[in-house]
Amino acid sequence: MTTFQGIDFQGLVDRADRDGVQKLVVGAVVHAAGRVLILRRSGGDAFLPGIEELPSGGVDPGEDLLTALRRELAEEIGRGGPLALDPGFVTHFDYVSGSGRRARQYTFGLAHDGGPVSLSAEHTGFRWLAPADLADSDLTEETARTVHAWAAARARQVPPG
Numbered sequence: 001m002t003t004f005q006g007i008d009f010q011g012l013v014d015r016a017d018r019d020g021v022q023k024l025v026v027g028a029v030v031h032a033a034g035r036v037l038i039l040r041r042s043g044g045d046a047f048l049p050g051i052e053e054l055p056s057g058g059v060d061p062g063e064d065l066l067t068a069l070r071r072e073l074a075e076e077i078g079r080g081g082p083l084a085l086d087p088g089f090v091t092h093f094d095y096v097s098g099s100g101r102r103a104r105q106y107t108f109g110l111a112h113d114g115g116p117v118s119l120s121a122e123h124t125g126f127r128w129l130a131p132a133d134l135a136d137s138d139l140t141e142e143t144a145r146t147v148h149a150w151a152a153a154r155a156r157q158v159p160p161g
Contacts, residue, residue, distance in 0.1 A: 006088035009065045012106055021094065022101040026069040027056030029086075029150040030077070032112035035128040036147055038137060039076065042124050047098035052137045054146065056105060065106060077126075078118025085110050091149045093142040107146045109153070 016024060030037040036054070043050040057072040059065060066083070073079040086109030097103040117126050129137060131151035134144045 004066055005085045007085065007090050007108070012065060012090065012092075016104045019094075019104070020102060021104040023097050023099075023103040024059040024065065024068075025056055025097075025103055025105040026059060026065055026072055027054045027105050027107040027146070028069060028073060029054060029089075029107060029109040029147060030073075030079075030112050031109065031150070031154075032114075032128065034154075035130050036150070037077065037112065037117065038127055038129050038139065039119065039123045040125040042122055045122060048140075052139050052143075054107065054143055056107070069108060076120050076123065079113060079115065081113065083110060086150075086153070089150060089153050091146050093146065095142065105142075107150075109150050 013024070038052045039055060041048060041051050041053060055073055055076040057068070057076065059068040060071075063071070070083060073083075089109040090106055092104055092106045094102060094104050119126060131147050134147060137144075139147070
């Protein structure tokens with residue numbers, strides 16, 4: 001399957017290949033009641049220790065983006081079961097990974113399933129934060145832009161009233 005819930009996953013991979021991206025990463029804007037799940041990285045982590053981030057992680061060799069997203073959500077926050085992605089929402093940013101490779105993170109939106117958040121050893125805490133309150137976090141600029149893009153897409157889909 002290359003298209004799922006309005007997103008062309010194979011097209012995303014092809015575009016990254018054309019752009020010379022060497023490492024793919026998937027992430028999620030997990031949201032509930034207009035707030036976003038933010039994780040705190042362990043201070044002992046070699047890459048960006050102690051910062052806040054969205055649930056995310058690398059795509060393993062031979063793994064497709066959707067499978068990687070399911071795995072990362074299970075590993076990082078204990079979320080299992082089927083994914084119901086926000087239709088058509090995907091954004092990305094490029095960066096240099098800890099190993100020096102050109103990486104692209106594709107981030108998708110999905111509603112929180114209501115289950116408990118069970119953190120991996122890579123994280124020491126979490127909180128729910130409204131996009132308007134991101135100034136009170138230490139998210140990277142790229143991650144903050146991702147959350148704002150999700151909030152703008154959500155605002156366009158929610159009828160006033």
